[in-house]
Amino acid sequence: MSLSEEERRSLEELERGLAATDPDLDLQLKSGRLRGTAARMIIGGLALLVGFALVIAGIITQILIVGVAGFLVAGGGAYLLLSRLVLRRRLRRYGQDGPDSPGG
Structure with missing residues (x-):
C-alpha cells in the first residue's frame, strides 16, 4: 500500500524534525547499527x-x-x-x- 502525497509530506516533516531535535538518534536509525x-x-x-x-x-x-x-x-x-x-x-x-x- 503506497502513501498519499499528504502522508509523504507529513512523514518527511517528521523526519526533518527528528533530525533537528536528536541528531544522534537520527544517525543511529539511518545507519541501522x-x-x-x-x-x-x-x-x-x-x-x-x-x-x-x-x-x-x-x-x-x-x-x-x-x-x-x-x-x-x-x-x-x-x-x-x-x-x-x-x-x-x-x-x-x-x-x-x-x-x-x-x-x-
Whole structure:
C-alpha cells in the first residue's frame, strides 16, 4: 500500500524534525547499527556465552590455555554486560543523595 502525497509530506516533516531535535538518534536509525548500551549488552552477552563454552571446552580437552582464555573472555563479557548497569545505579544514587543535592 503506497502513501498519499499528504502522508509523504507529513512523514518527511517528521523526519526533518527528528533530525533537528536528536541528531544522534537520527544517525543511529539511518545507519541501522546498534550503538551504545544495546551494542555493549549484546556483545557482552555473546562474549560471556563464548567464554563459558571455552571454559567447558578447556575442561573437557584438559588444555589449560583454552580454559584460561575462556575465563578471560567470559570476564570481559560480564564486564561489558554489567558495567553500564552499575554505572547507572551509581549516578542515580549520587544524583539523588549526593553532596550537591538539595536534600543532602
